[in-house]
Amino acid sequence: MLLIECGLVIAAVIVALAYPTFGSRWFTPCERIFVAIARRKPLSVVLVGLVALALRTAVLPILPIPKPGVSDEFSFLFMADTFAHGRLTNPTHPMWVHFETFGVLQKPTYSSMYYPAQGAMLAAGQLLLGHPFWGICLSAAIMSASICWMLQGWLPPFWALIGGLLVVVRLATFSYWVNSYFGGCLAAIGGALVLGALPRIKRHQRIGHSLLMGVGFLILANTRPYESLFFCFPVAVVLFVWLFGQRTQRLRVTLRQVVIPLGLLLLITAGGIAYYFWRVTGSPLRNPYTVSLEQYFVTPYFPWQPLRSIPAYHHEILQKSYTGWPLDLYHMNREHPIMSAIIKMDILWFFYLGPLFTLPVLLLAVILPRGFGFKDISRRSRFLLTVAGFTSLAAMLPIFCSPHYIAPLVCLIYALLLAALQRIRKWRWRGKPTGLAIVRAVPIVALVLLVLCVVAPALHIENSPAPWTWCSPWNQVVNRAVIQAHVENLPGRYLLLVRYGSQHDSRESWVFNRADIDHSKVVWANDMGPEQNQELIDYFKDRQVWLVEPDAMPARISTYLNDMPRQTSLPMKSEPPVPVLQERAHASH
Numbered sequence: 001m002l003l004i005e006c007g008l009v010i011a012a013v014i015v016a017l018a019y020p021t022f023g024s025r026w027f028t029p030c031e032r033i034f035v036a037i038a039r040r041k042p043l044s045v046v047l048v049g050l051v052a053l054a055l056r057t058a059v060l061p062i063l064p065i066p067k068p069g070v071s072d073e074f075s076f077l078f079m080a081d082t083f084a085h086g087r088l089t090n091p092t093h094p095m096w097v098h099f100e101t102f103g104v105l106q107k108p109t110y111s112s113m114y115y116p117a118q119g120a121m122l123a124a125g126q127l128l129l130g131h132p133f134w135g136i137c138l139s140a141a142i143m144s145a146s147i148c149w150m151l152q153g154w155l156p157p158f159w160a161l162i163g164g165l166l167v168v169v170r171l172a173t174f175s176y177w178v179n180s181y182f183g184g185c186l187a188a189i190g191g192a193l194v195l196g197a198l199p200r201i202k203r204h205q206r207i208g209h210s211l212l213m214g215v216g217f218l219i220l221a222n223t224r225p226y227e228s229l230f231f232c233f234p235v236a237v238v239l240f241v242w243l244f245g246q247r248t249q250r251l252r253v254t255l256r257q258v259v260i261p262l263g264l265l266l267l268i269t270a271g272g273i274a275y276y277f278w279r280v281t282g283s284p285l286r287n288p289y290t291v292s293l294e295q296y297f298v299t300p301y302f303p304w305q306p307l308r309s310i311p312a313y314h315h316e317i318l319q320k321s322y323t324g325w326p327l328d329l330y331h332m333n334r335e336h337p338i339m340s341a342i343i344k345m346d347i348l349w350f351f352y353l354g355p356l357f358t359l360p361v362l363l364l365a366v367i368l369p370r371g372f373g374f375k376d377i378s379r380r381s382r383f384l385l386t387v388a389g390f391t392s393l394a395a396m397l398p399i400f401c402s403p404h405y406i407a408p409l410v411c412l413i414y415a416l417l418l419a420a421l422q423r424i425r426k427w428r429w430r431g432k433p434t435g436l437a438i439v440r441a442v443p444i445v446a447l448v449l450l451v452l453c454v455v456a457p458a459l460h461i462e463n464s465p466a467p468w469t470w471c472s473p474w475n476q477v478v479n480r481a482v483i484q485a486h487v488e489n490l491p492g493r494y495l496l497l498v499r500y501g502s503q504h505d506s507r508e509s510w511v512f513n514r515a516d517i518d519h520s521k522v523v524w525a526n527d528m529g530p531e532q533n534q535e536l537i538d539y540f541k542d543r544q545v546w547l548v549e550p551d552a553m554p555a556r557i558s559t560y561l562n563d564m565p566r567q568t569s570l571p572m573k574s575e576p577p578v579p580v581l582q583e584r585a586h587a588s589h
Helices: 002-018 024-039 041-058 071-084 117-129 133-154 157-171 185-204 207-221 225-244 248-281 288-296 316-322 325-335 337-352 354-367 379-396 403-425 434-459 478-488 530-539 578-587
Strands: 494-498 522-526 544-549 556-559 566-569
Touching: 002 354, 002 434, 024 041, 024 157, 041 133, 041 157, 071 117, 117 133, 117 185, 133 157, 133 185, 133 403, 157 403, 157 434, 185 207, 185 225, 185 403, 207 225, 207 248, 225 248, 225 379, 225 403, 248 288, 316 325, 325 337, 337 354, 337 379, 337 403, 354 403, 354 434, 379 403, 403 434, 478 494, 478 522, 494 530
Parallel strands: 494 522, 494 544
Antiparallel strands: 544 556, 556 566
16 A cells, blocks of 8 residues: 555656646536635534544444454553443552553552543543444544644635545544544644634634633543643644733633643643542552553663663563563663664654655745745744654654554644645646646545555455555454354353463563453453362352463463363354354253
8 A cells, every 4th residue: 555655656756747727627626625615613623523433433343343453552552441330440459460551550450551532532432322433433533623723823714624535535434533533633633622712712812712722732641641741842832832822801701711721631631630630549649650660671661771770570571571572662662772762763653654745845945945944934934843853852762663652743743744745735747737736636645545455355455564654554363353242242250370481572462451350250360270270260159260371373272270271172264163162062061
């Protein structure tokens, strides 16, 4: 798909240079329709959100509800289940050592290590629509709509509508943000609300805009707090400079309409976060993420920090993971900082820009006059570039990097992209409207690529194996999901002991449970040897006990009897036959 995108971009440039007026007969009336819709700003925002929701729902036959694939997803789903049960956290289980896994605290309470906003959105999907995935779909729709709203504050309405629809095509349909459970949609919403409210506050000083900015700060603080500090710093500086530049009479209105409501919402946010920390960790000043770092991680967050001493791990998979690939990343960031920064920028470029959105950036270098410098850029664009620079710096400093880490920047990236398209639109080559042709080609190519993604399974077109593009699939632990689904359909309750092979990927754990372990139909636990397993079996004496071997070919599940399992292989490439599972269930009595 990446090669196809490159080919389409090259073809679009060739057509624009050779036949710049191609398709004008159709483009002109279509643009008039878009202008008419865009003038009705609230309608545009709602329309973009509905299109995002409709598109993701429409592709369910080829892109069904995803199965969780990495520890972050399982951790957020566990958090959502906790919230759905009306709790902020859970008491430590008496057999907690058997359930240790990635991304989950067992002590001081049984809780996710992550910040709560994503879990709350998944819980909303679980409670309101029956599955956490619908929380992801709703967040993608709100993200698309909020970015359109943000763009309306910085750009003409026509360009804001185009930008919102491009977000739908590139991020809200096939990206891993809407096909996994840890995505970046919420942080993108927070960034859009903050940046969208800023120019409106400066123009109108309305309480509603102040509250929306406060909600944006709230979301950012509960999704990506580290990156959001860098993102919000230039915004805060501009806000303070504008505030103290007000005349006395105007300042009173500003204090009443902006400062007081925004300040109250920020105080409520800080109090809510402190209360959540207190319930989870026992201290309002200690967050769950830091507690998890202290308990399990050897590597620090930043490469200039020293390594921690190796904890006493209870499970080999935890030891291999925490002392494996993170250490490699740590040493690479320390020993090759420039190469590490290039790799991180490469990851971000593939996801946010790709060949299609790189085209306007390259064309700007061609059409801008000689001697053009930073001072020649508009104040609006300079501010957006400053925010982008600060937030990108935040992404370069830690040893880890993923596109959703800088999700608050999405609205800003599209604002700068559209500003570039605005400038390119006026470019004429040899007296012909070549720039206009290229600007028109960008959304057309995006739509063509979207259609190709829809028909890709039928045409046997493969997406990139890495999840760092706008249309790449995300890893899913399908075998675990198949076992979970079939066991849940059997009578009785079950304890599944997971025994990994020597070549198992240490980043992939199968041991994840719901918030209320004792009352769950299926409980997953680490295999800890006959003696310690027996302690767990005695605790769950009313359950049938099975052994799960993820690394068998195919994955295997069998009756557990004194560490001497009677094995029955299941054809995990397809769904295992129910009669085989039923026979095994009877054999376990």
